Amino acid sequence: MNVTDYFNQKVSWEKLTGVDENNNSTFNNTKSIYVRIEGGGKFIHKSDGTETTSQNSYWSSEKVLVGDKINGQYVISTKVIPDFDGSYIYTESYV
Numbered sequence: 001m002n003v004t005d006y007f008n009q010k011v012s013w014e015k016l017t018g019v020d021e022n023n024n025s026t027f028n029n030t031k032s033i034y035v036r037i038e039g040g041g042k043f044i045h046k047s048d049g050t051e052t053t054s055q056n057s058y059w060s061s062e063k064v065l066v067g068d069k070i071n072g073q074y075v076i077s078t079k080v081i082p083d084f085d086g087s088y089i090y091t092e093s094y095v
Helices: none
Strands: 009-014 016-019 025-027 031-045 051-060 077-082 088-094
Touching: none
Parallel strands: none
Antiparallel strands: 009 031, 016 025, 031 051, 051 088, 077 088
């Protein structure tokens, strides 16, 4: 059985596209994707090197990046999970 078989919870995903002239983040249209959601606090390292706790993690076969939004919450850190041969399987995203 493949781990992606467990991605059965639907969420909204907005991919960060950049910033506008007022320095506000801009996003693509909302896309519905299937994920596995894990709740509970996790101690993580953010992309800027600081440490914090995350209340939810989302496992997705989409390549979610820091700054994207999942269900309206900003992604603060991600971890790419590779297969044994180095190929991409999924991304674990923390909000």
